Amino acid sequence: MKSSVHTFRGEEFEMDYAVFGEGSVPMVILPGMSLLPVTPNAQSVACAFKQFHKACTVYLFDRRKSFPQGFSIFDMVADTVKALESLGIRDAFVYGASQGAMTAMVLAARHPHLVGRLALASTSARQGDVCRENMRTWAELADASDTVALNRDFFSKVYSPGFVLKHRDALAAMETLGTAEQLRNFGISARVTASFDFLDEVSSIKCPVFLSGVRQDTVLGGQGTLDIARELGCEPWLYDGPGHAVFDEDPLFIPRLASFFGIV
Numbered sequence: 501m502k503s504s505v506h507t508f509r510g511e512e513f514e515m516d517y518a519v520f521g522e523g524s525v526p527m528v529i530l531p532g533m534s535l536l537p538v539t540p541n542a543q544s545v546a547c548a549f550k551q552f553h554k555a556c557t558v559y560l561f562d563r564r565k566s567f568p569q570g571f572s573i574f575d576m577v578a579d580t581v582k583a584l585e586s587l588g589i590r591d592a593f594v595y596g597a598s599q600g601a602m603t604a605m606v607l608a609a610r611h612p613h614l615v616g617r618l619a620l621a622s623t624s625a626r627q628g629d630v631c632r633e634n635m636r637t638w639a640e641l642a643d644a645s646d647t648v649a650l651n652r653d654f655f656s657k658v659y660s661p662g663f664v665l666k667h668r669d670a671l672a673a674m675e676t677l678g679t680a681e682q683l684r685n686f687g688i689s690a691r692v693t694a695s696f697d698f699l700d701e702v703s704s705i706k707c708p709v710f711l712s713g714v715r716q717d718t719v720l721g722g723q724g725t726l727d728i729a730r731e732l733g734c735e736p737w738l739y740d741g742p743g744h745a746v747f748d749e750d751p752l753f754i755p756r757l758a759s760f761f762g763i764v
Contacts, residue, residue, distance in 0.1 A: 624724020
């Protein structure tokens with residue numbers, strides 16, 4: 501199944517998104533923060549989500565191409581709402597990872613007509629010391645245009661040690677990647693993540709939710725998943741061990757996601 505990349509053009513911003521699948525059910529993927537855009541790698545995502553192709557048409561969203569100062573996660577939600585409504589998407593399966601899950605939970609709480617079922621991975625609705633320290637470090641490295649140090653620290657925190665060792669050559673090849681505009685966006689993105697606080701509104705999410713996280717989350721800290729679970733009254737799927745992007749590492753994660761969404 502081939503993916504195709506498109507650009508949503510709003511009045512004040514442009515945002516790329518990729519589409520794959522041929523099913524009647526809309527699915528929206530909101531990825532975590534990244535120095536590089538995700539849509540150039542849409543074909544890899546399409547292959548990973550091949551289980552969804554027959555049942556769903558999947559929309560993978562990047563963020564807007566240029567962040568203004570003061571840009572927030574709530575602004576990311578507003579951008580996503582405009583794009584979804586323009587595309588005629590509603591009652592969708594929505595999967596958000598990390599910062600993308602922060603966007604997804606606000607979307608589900610404040611725009612419930614757009615979200616039919618919600619999956620949240622490795623995220624937090626109120627940030628603790630681990631998150632604030634990581635985001636401070638990443639923002640400072642981005643501001644200093646120290647791309648190599650930023651990527652090295654990012655990879656070491658986002659992935660488990662075993663994953664970093666296994667993919668060390670590929671990750672090393674990515675260490676120098678990142679334009680001035682991408683570094684600027686990343687610094688803003690890190691700061692808004694550190695200040696994000698939505699915990700008091702999480703209980704207003706009424707659609708079915710699949711929640712997963714890592715007990716020793718090395719980016720956000722593990723308490724965030726437990727806080728969300730408490731507010732939603734649900735039992736989270738918790739992984740043990742260091743890392744953050746277990747959703748990329750565990751081969752059983754996407755099948756679990758498919759089971760929650762009713763994809764067989």
